[in-house]
Amino acid sequence: xxxxxxxxxxxxxxxxxxxxxxxxxxxxxxxxxxxxxxxxxxxxxxxxxxxxxxxxxxxxxxxxxxxxxxxxxxxxxxxxxxxxxxxxxxxxxxxxxxxxxxxxxxxxxxxxxxxxxxxxxxxxxxxxxxxxxxxxxxxxxxxxxxxxxxxxxxxxxxxxxxxxxxxxxxxxxxxxxxxxxxxxxxxxxxxxxxxxxxxxxxxxxxxxxxxxxxxxxxxxxxxxxxxxxxxxxxxxxxxxxxxxxxxxxxxxxxxxxxxxxxxxxxxxxxxxxxxxxxxxxxxxxxxxxxxxxxxxxxxxxxxxxxxxxxxxxxxxxxxxxxxxxxxxxxxxxxxxxxxxxxx
Amino acid sequence: xxxxxxxxxxxxxxxxxxxxxxxxxxxxxxxxxxxxxxxxxxxxxxxxxxxxxxxxxxxxxxxxxxxxxxxxxxxxxxxxxxxxxxxxxxxxxxxxxxxxxxxxxxxxxxxxxxxxxxxxxxxxxxxxxx
Amino acid sequence: xxxxxxxxxxxxxxxxxxxxxxxxxxxxxxxxxxxxxxxxxxxxxxxxxxxxxxxxxxxxxxxxxxxxxxxxxxxxxxxxxxxxxxxxxxxxxxxxxxxxxxxxxxxxxxxxxxxxxxxxxxxxxxxxxxxxxxxxxxxxxxxxxxxxxxxxxxxxxxxxxxxxxxxxxxxxxxxxxxxxxxxxxxxxxxxxxxxxxxxxxxxxxxxxxxxxxxxxxxxxxxxxxxxxxxxxxxxxxxxxxxxxxxxxxxxxxxxxxxxxxxxxxxxxxxxxxxxxxxxxxxxxxxxxxxxxxxxxxx
Numbered sequence: 001x002x003x004x005x006x007x008x009x010x011x012x013x014x015x016x017x018x019x020x021x022x023x024x025x026x027x028x029x030x031x032x033x034x035x036x037x038x039x040x041x042x043x044x045x046x047x048x049x050x051x052x053x054x055x056x057x058x059x060x061x062x063x064x065x066x067x068x069x070x071x072x073x074x075x076x077x078x079x080x081x082x083x084x085x086x087x088x089x090x091x092x093x094x095x096x097x098x099x100x101x102x103x104x105x106x107x108x109x110x111x112x113x114x115x116x117x118x119x120x121x122x123x124x125x126x127x128x129x130x131x132x133x134x135x136x137x138x139x140x141x142x143x144x145x146x147x148x149x150x151x152x153x154x155x156x157x158x159x160x161x162x163x164x165x166x167x168x169x170x171x172x173x174x175x176x177x178x179x180x181x182x183x184x185x186x187x188x189x190x191x192x193x194x195x196x197x198x199x200x201x202x203x204x205x206x207x208x209x210x211x212x213x214x215x216x217x218x219x220x221x222x223x224x225x226x227x228x229x230x231x232x233x234x235x236x237x238x239x240x241x242x243x244x245x246x247x248x249x250x251x252x253x254x255x256x257x258x259x260x261x262x263x264x265x266x267x268x269x270x271x272x273x274x275x276x277x278x279x280x281x282x283x284x285x286x287x288x289x290x291x292x293x294x295x296x297x298x299x300x301x302x303x304x305x306x307x308x309x310x311x312x313x314x315x316x317x318x319x320x321x322x323x324x325x326x327x328x329x330x331x332x333x334x335x336x337x338x339x340x341x342x343x
Numbered sequence: 344x345x346x347x348x349x350x351x352x353x354x355x356x357x358x359x360x361x362x363x364x365x366x367x368x369x370x371x372x373x374x375x376x377x378x379x380x381x382x383x384x385x386x387x388x389x390x391x392x393x394x395x396x397x398x399x400x401x402x403x404x405x406x407x408x409x410x411x412x413x414x415x416x417x418x419x420x421x422x423x424x425x426x427x428x429x430x431x432x433x434x435x436x437x438x439x440x441x442x443x444x445x446x447x448x449x450x451x452x453x454x455x456x457x458x459x460x461x462x463x464x465x466x467x468x469x470x471x472x473x
Numbered sequence: 474x475x476x477x478x479x480x481x482x483x484x485x486x487x488x489x490x491x492x493x494x495x496x497x498x499x500x501x502x503x504x505x506x507x508x509x510x511x512x513x514x515x516x517x518x519x520x521x522x523x524x525x526x527x528x529x530x531x532x533x534x535x536x537x538x539x540x541x542x543x544x545x546x547x548x549x550x551x552x553x554x555x556x557x558x559x560x561x562x563x564x565x566x567x568x569x570x571x572x573x574x575x576x577x578x579x580x581x582x583x584x585x586x587x588x589x590x591x592x593x594x595x596x597x598x599x600x601x602x603x604x605x606x607x608x609x610x611x612x613x614x615x616x617x618x619x620x621x622x623x624x625x626x627x628x629x630x631x632x633x634x635x636x637x638x639x640x641x642x643x644x645x646x647x648x649x650x651x652x653x654x655x656x657x658x659x660x661x662x663x664x665x666x667x668x669x670x671x672x673x674x675x676x677x678x679x680x681x682x683x684x685x686x687x688x689x690x691x692x693x694x695x696x697x698x699x700x701x702x703x704x705x706x707x708x709x710x711x712x713x714x715x716x717x718x719x720x721x722x723x724x725x726x727x728x729x730x731x732x733x734x735x736x737x738x739x740x741x742x743x744x745x746x747x748x749x750x751x752x753x754x755x756x757x758x759x760x761x762x763x764x765x766x767x768x769x770x771x
Contacts, residue, residue: 001575001576002575003571003572003575004572004575004576007564007568008561011563086559086561086562087555087556087557087559088559088560088561089526090521090526090553090555090559091553091555091559091560091612091615092572092576093525093526093542094524094525094526094542094548094551094552094553094555095548095572095573095576095577095619096545096548096549096576096577096578096579096619097545097548097576098542098544098545098548099542101545340528
């Protein structure tokens with residue numbers, strides 16, 4: 001059964017393995033130069049990045065996010081569905097192995113291959129990107145932090161959980177739908193849904209975030225934005241670099257989220273087009289500080305909920321574990337369905 | 344070595360056809376005492392028929408004393424089939440003429456006589472097996 | 474073992490439709506049993522139930538002494554060639570043999586290789602490139618090299634040309650002669666079955682209509698032609714299975730254990746195909762007592 005699984009996997013695996021190996025090689029080759037650049041001058045690092053490096057950065061993230069989906073679609077969906085479609089299940093299930101053993105070996109070995117491929121890729125990309133995550137430039141903006149939803153899935157061990165889940169999902173859908181193409185399409189849809197739903201609703205809660213209420217001051221303020229509805233919102237820094245900010249809202253003394261008071265709008269320095277008088281500027285700053293004092297005096301605080309940078313790995317392991325658990329559950333369903341219902 | 348052929352439309356049971364072909368071959372001298380009959384495996388591999396058919400035929404031939412089966416070696420012809428002697432023919436021929444006269448007197452024409460003879464022969468053969 | 478297949482009240486339902494109803498059969502070892510019937514009669518369903526690819530809705534089925542596909546030991550006793558002989562198109566002939574060797578404990582590799590060589594197949598060729606007849610032979614080789622006690626074939630020759638069909642049956646019969654395996658094969662081509670089967674089961678409309686030894690059945694069924702007569706007036710020992718009459722003449726198919734001695738009748742032989750066709754048609758309109766007796770004859 002081992003031989004048969006590997007023989008059947010050979011065709012679809014070869015392509016993926018080749019691509020991943022190529023990516024790994026490219027990263028391995030360009031990585032050391034990047035590390036040297038970073039060590040030379042961290043502050044100017046981002047400015048010195050070539051467009052090729054940025055491209056590779058995004059490509060790396062894309063690859064690690066894409067590979068589990070490809071595994072689900074091209075390894076998972078056809079695993080059972082293909083056999084049902086071509087009728088070969090009538091041959092292979094009447095040899096001398098039970099259906100359970102057949103599926104166990106097939107799914108198990110494919111899962112190992114999936115984990116191996118994903119691990120290799122994720123390792124390469126995580127290593128290569130380590131100097132870059134969150135790098136900021138004075139002029140060119142910043143690269144997304146590791147906590148950015150897509151980037152989070154393009155690093156570390158979470159992709160392993162996704163790969164396993166995608167594989168088992170594809171296999172189960174293939175068994176239920178009995179046709180490869182619809183199973184592929186549905187697998188893709190579900191994976192997309194998961195990729196949207198998890199960062200939004202589940203990931204923030206996997207590890208308890210840090211919750212603080214602070215008074216806003218000039219030094220802690222990060223931005224004041226004017227929304228389309230004319231409302232002002234205030235943001236403050238968490239004091240923890242590259243954190244994942246979940247909530248940053250103004251609350252009143254009792255803790256309820258509120259809008260900034262109307263008088264606060266007058267505190268703002270005039271728009272840059274009207275600036276030019278240094279005196280007004282200084283006055284604006286001084287006035288701003290006074291405004292913040294008044295804000296604090298009136299009981300306004302900033303409610304912060306965030307995951308500090310150090311929570312990155314706990315979140316990764318938690319998410320990987322979550323998906324491993326889901327995979328196990330789904331695999332159980334798949335076995336049950338194959339044994340009982342495909343009869 | 345003899346080769347068998349099968350006519351599924353003849354109305355004669357397949358195993359009987361094999362028996363008849365062996366007897367015919369022995370009578371004609373194509374098969375002589377000591378000759379080996381084709382193995383069951385070879386017959387079915389050529390004709391694509393059920394082995395039990397051949398086995399049944401060979402068993403009947405053995406019962407008739409025409410062949411003998413040697414375990415592990417094959418089935419061999421044991422004797423010849425002489426034609427019936429002339430002396431057996433004559434009384435039979437006389438009886439037949441008398442019967443023919445009776446049939447003609449009853450009004451049967453040649454075709455009806457042949458039909459009656461054929462169906463009676465067949466029925467008698469079936470009774471012999473059943 | 475005493476029986477190679479035993480079904481008791483076996484039934485299979487798909488949604489509303491019963492594909493197989495109240496099937497009770499006993500097939501003894503050492504026979505080649507033909508399963509005949511029109512398309513949709515339930516032949517594939519019965520065979521798939523026998524090899525464990527389907528689970529019964531009602532009743533039980535026992536094959537080679539155990540429930541189908543219960544465990545690897547039971548699976549090893551039964552060889553199956555499915556309809557349209559499915560094979561892995563991208564794998565080679567040699568790969569299929571290796572598949573058989575790895576997945577079957579009683580695999581006879583020498584026999585498999587000998588057969589492949591005798592068939593003239595190139596082991597390295599991809600199976601997708603083989604002709605229908607060659608694929609069927611490969612599937613048969615796989616099933617035979619497993620050394621099963623029962624071989625089940627679902628319409629194995631349906632899509633083959635006459636030469637390929639004959640070659641397939643030759644190989645099958647040779648294997649039966651050599652290894653003494655029992656065979657159950659389904660077909661809607663009765664002429665083929667007449668050569669190779671010594672036992673027949675007729676399935677019509679999801680039910681078993683006839684089952685028995687071919688020779689016995691052919692010896693006890695006759696076509697009677699004679700002057701016009703009401704079928705109900707036939708003697709009790711002769712069951713009328715089909716009747717058709719013109720104004721002067723009647724033709725009946727009867728089943729009887731005694732010889733037909735009434736000189737009014739001209740007695741004719743039935744071929745297996747005629748016999749099967751008789752049972753596939755609805756019985757004539759006789760009184761209720763006679764009709765129930767026609768249902769299943771052993």
